[in-house]
Every structure is written in structure tokens, then in C-alpha cells.
Amino acid sequence: MDNKHIEETYQLLIELIQNKCINPPGDEMKSIRTIEKFLKSKRVSCKIFESAKNRANLVAVIPGTNKEDSGLIFGPSHVDVVPVTKPDDWKENPFGGVIKDGYIWGRGTLDMLFIVASQVQAFVLLSQEKFKPKGDLVLFIVADEETGGVWGADWMIKNHSNELSINNRKMFAVTEAGGVQISKDKFVIINGEKGATSLKLKFQGTPGHGSAPYSSDNAVHKVSKAALYLTDYCDNKIPIDTTFIRNLVKGLGMNFILRSLITNKKLLPIILKILNKKDPEMPKVLHSLSRMTISPNIIQGGKKINIIASEASLEIDVRTLPGQDYDYVVFHVKKALKELADEVIIKRVEAEEGIASTGTASPVESDFVTAMKNAIRKDFPNASLVPLIASGATDGRFLREKNVDTYGFALFNPETPMNEIVSLAHGVDERISLKTVELSLNVYYNLAKEFL
Ligand SMILES: [Zn+2]
Structure with missing residues (x-):
């Protein structure tokens, strides 16, 4: 030029x-x-x-x-x-x-x-x-x-x-x-993106005196449990889809053994834990590429220090893979919540950046x-x-x-x-x-x- x-x-x-x-x-x-x-x-x-x-x-x-x-x-x-x-x-x-x-x-x-x-x-x-x-x-x-x-x-x-x-x-x-070299002569091409859904999960409790908490129906207990349930579900139980990891490791020219380990749905959670000890960056990418992720990021609840909380809420940032729709999101959030699923009230909220989107992908070869x-x-x-x-x-x-x-x-x-x-x-x-x-x-x- x-x-x-x-x-x-x-x-x-x-x-x-x-x-x-x-x-x-x-x-x-x-x-x-x-x-x-x-x-x-x-x-x-x-x-x-x-x-x-x-x-x-x-x-x-x-x-x-x-x-x-x-x-x-x-x-x-x-x-x-x-x-x-x-x-x-x-x-x-x-x-x-x-x-x-x-x-x-x-x-x-x-x-x-x-x-x-x-x-x-x-x-x-x-x-x-x-x-x-x-x-x-x-x-x-x-x-x-x-x-x-x-x-x-x-x-x-x-x-x-x-x-x-x-x-x-x-x-x-x-x-x-896209366009950065991930290793020598291997350039990243972005062929799709994950979707974003922001949800507010609301829980009710029964108000009572904070001095007598035994067996109370406390909304703060519920949101705390919910946050832990969701994280555990996202890391260990949610369906894993290795399509996008597969594209990545193939493009990287990773050797066959490593490739089959990483793209094995059953082994992936263990591989992530092992990799995480060395360098948390790669497992973060593999984790997010392999599933719908859920991050519980805002928790609010209770009104007064001596009153058992009658209301609490949890806002979660959900990122979906291409092909996963809103019904998929709600289904898995409820499944993650176990016994809390019957009483949770789920509301969609505007994402912080005003972006609520579905995931999309274009073919990797054409x-x-x-x-x-x-x-x-x-x-x-x-x-x-x-x-x-x-x-x-x-x-x-x-x-x-x-x-x-x-x-x-x-x-x-x-x-x-x-x-x-x-x-x-x-x-x-x-x-x-x-x-x-x-x-x-x-x-x-x-x-x-x-x-x-
Ligand atoms: Zn831009």
C-alpha cells in the first residue's frame, strides 16, 4: 500500500x-x-x-x-x-x-x-x-x-x-x-458472540424479632443460599456444550491428547480446576465458552438490624451461548435453585449497559x-x-x-x-x-x- x-x-x-x-x-x-x-x-x-x-x-x-x-x-x-x-x-x-x-x-x-x-x-x-x-x-x-x-x-x-x-x-x-495473534501466525477471528440476560430474583420471608431467630423464615437466608446454588450449578451441573471450545483448540493446533481432554464434557470441570492452579485466564475462557454462565452480582435485603428480613433480592448476570433462549435461562435458573424454585419471583431487568441480547454465531468455515x-x-x-x-x-x-x-x-x-x-x-x-x-x-x- x-x-x-x-x-x-x-x-x-x-x-x-x-x-x-x-x-x-x-x-x-x-x-x-x-x-x-x-x-x-x-x-x-x-x-x-x-x-x-x-x-x-x-x-x-x-x-x-x-x-x-x-x-x-x-x-x-x-x-x-x-x-x-x-x-x-x-x-x-x-x-x-x-x-x-x-x-x-x-x-x-x-x-x-x-x-x-x-x-x-x-x-x-x-x-x-x-x-x-x-x-x-x-x-x-x-x-x-x-x-x-x-x-x-x-x-x-x-x-x-x-x-x-x-x-x-x-x-x-x-x-x-478479532485479529490478534493468539500464537505465532494464528489469528483470532470472532465468529459469534454470547447473549446477555439480566435477572432479578426476589424472595419473601416472615418478619419477626431479631432477638429470636430460631427456625425463622428469613429472606436473607434464601438469597444467600440462592447465590451459592447458582454458582455451584454453573460450575458443576449446567449442561456443557463443547462446540465453541472445539473450534478454538482445533484452530490453535493443540495436540490430540490435550484436545480430547479439554473437549470431553465429563472431564472439563476437572481440567478447569487443574488449569486454574497454573493460570486462571485460560480456564475462565474455557468455562465461559462451554456453557451458559451465571454470575450473582448484586444482593440486597432486610430493612432494620433487629427485624428478621421479610424481603431480599439477588441480581444475576446470565450469559448464554448461541441458540440458548430465555426459556432455557429460566429453566436452568429454577433448576439451580432447587427447593427455592417454587417461591422465587423472577424478573427481567435492564442490563447495566442497556444491552440484552441473544447469542449468535456464523459458520467457522466458508x-x-x-x-x-x-x-x-x-x-x-x-x-x-x-x-x-x-x-x-x-x-x-x-x-x-x-x-x-x-x-x-x-x-x-x-x-x-x-x-x-x-x-x-x-x-x-x-x-x-x-x-x-x-x-x-x-x-x-x-x-x-x-x-x-
Ligand atoms: Zn466497539
Whole structure:
């Protein structure tokens, strides 16, 4: 890739950082206009869709030459960013867009403005060279990912799905998360995500004097028991599904013996305990990939220190695998609660980030995945892909629900450690290496050429 084009991508990214589209409130119109201006300066036309005051989404299309062929969406890629809670802890101004030590610094660089900038530029370069794709190539930039997509991807798919070509041909999409090397030449591709359900479990008791507690009907006893029952059930009794672990260990090229141990449903709980003594990170991932998880996180109860509690509640964060619905959640929560199941009152609550979602997954093998591998091999000739389900939600789920196979991928500088990405996204000193921006620009450009 030409230096001039890489440099332009950096500049676009810097402008997006400086636009400060902090969500809430978002005000993404600013960055949407920046992208529109950039596209216009390259004689590329686009459409803007205003979803709310100062909030908008952008679509540009290079039409395919054949009606039957599959198309590709760059996106949904979001221009909103999360707030900066501790600006004084940053080494650089979080909204300055400073280039230093081989990185561009700023809120949103990693999540996910560098992808926005490199996808916009890849789209521009393809348009300028009069690329004729077989299926449509769609650039899809959105608002509002960080608070649930209501005015962004979700809104666009509900109101303007025709603009995205998803109703008339098979489409594939490439969006955020994924692309880090998990070991040499093995790149993570996110092929799905877990769902999230937040529940409040309420228990009643009988009030009485705190000085005479013998055999009392105490609601605090019940929530305490419930918390322990749920954790034990989640770790030791809930049905285990090894599909997603299987994809991971296969991609990692783990040896046959280790692979069969880890993917054995009966042995997994023991393996997790053994691994946990060495390093808790891996078992955490395997645990969450292998089941619906339940984490009891808020407990409340009682009113006065000398009165036996007549009410108590427990809020739990439930994360489901693709295919597990709300009925599945309630069934297993009740089963976990044993004798308490008859008296519990279960209510759905709004999740903290406003995200309640179902899990979704796209196939780990397809022509698209092969094209992706070939695109990466232009820069890393021995590259292979390791499919992984993300534990958090992204806009990708809205497209998967519409039968668009959606993957999270950007091409990270091989020197980027996995934990750097986890700690910098939404964190202090968020930054992206210049090399990663360049490699990602390459990979999106090459992917379109390989696939379309
Ligand atoms: Zn994001």
C-alpha cells in the first residue's frame, strides 16, 4: 500500500478522535460528516441516514455485476466512543489524536475508530480504481454501538435494510473485535458472540424479632443460599456444550491428547480446576465458552438490624451461548435453585449497559473465511485463523439475526499482546499502533478483492 494512502488513513482516524463522539449522547453526526467530506473529496458518493437529532449513519455501495453472487459489508462500524472517566491518568490528551512512539493515542482508537478509518479508505481505493465486484460491496458506518445500537445498526436494519443489500442476496460482514495473534501466525477471528440476560430474583420471608431467630423464615437466608446454588450449578451441573471450545483448540493446533481432554464434557470441570492452579485466564475462557454462565452480582435485603428480613433480592448476570433462549435461562435458573424454585419471583431487568441480547454465531468455515485467510496471507504467508465466540455483545448480532454471516476481524501488528487490547479498550491510554492501521487497511482491501 502506498504511503500517501496510509497517511490519509491516519489523518482520518485523528479527525474522528478529535470529533469526540462520546456516547451518551453520541452526537455522531460530526464524524459522519467528516467521513462524507472525505468520501466526497475522493469523488465517492454516499447516503446519510439521520436516526435522531445529531445522530446519523452512513452507507456507500459499489454495486455488484452479478445478481446471484454474495456481497460484502464493511461494518457495521461505529463512530461513537465511551466516555473518559479519568483524563488525568492519561499520558496524552484522550481527544488530541497525538501520534507518539508508533501509536495514535485517543479514546476510541482501538474501539473501533481505526477500523472505521481503514474500511473507509479501503472502500475509497477500490472505488477509485474502478473495482468491479461480483456481489455488492457496502460501506456501513453507524452511530450508537456503545449503548446498544438503538439509533445505529439496529435502527438501520429495521428502517433501511434495502440499502444494505441484505434482502436480495447473501451477504457477509466484517466488523470489530478479532485479529490478534493468539500464537505465532494464528489469528483470532470472532465468529459469534454470547447473549446477555439480566435477572432479578426476589424472595419473601416472615418478619419477626431479631432477638429470636430460631427456625425463622428469613429472606436473607434464601438469597444467600440462592447465590451459592447458582454458582455451584454453573460450575458443576449446567449442561456443557463443547462446540465453541472445539473450534478454538482445533484452530490453535493443540495436540490430540490435550484436545480430547479439554473437549470431553465429563472431564472439563476437572481440567478447569487443574488449569486454574497454573493460570486462571485460560480456564475462565474455557468455562465461559462451554456453557451458559451465571454470575450473582448484586444482593440486597432486610430493612432494620433487629427485624428478621421479610424481603431480599439477588441480581444475576446470565450469559448464554448461541441458540440458548430465555426459556432455557429460566429453566436452568429454577433448576439451580432447587427447593427455592417454587417461591422465587423472577424478573427481567435492564442490563447495566442497556444491552440484552441473544447469542449468535456464523459458520467457522466458508468461502468467505477462506477469502479472509488468503487476504491475511498477503502480509503473513503462514497465517491461519482461530475462531472464537466473544463474551460481550457487538453490533454484529443485528446482522447475524438477519442471516448475514458476520465476523470480527482487523489485522493487528503481531507484536500486540492480547492483554493490551483487553485493558486498553474503554481504558486509560487507549491507543492503536500505526502498523495495525496499515495492516488493517491492507486486509480489508485484499479481502474485497479475494472475495468479490
Ligand atoms: Zn466497539
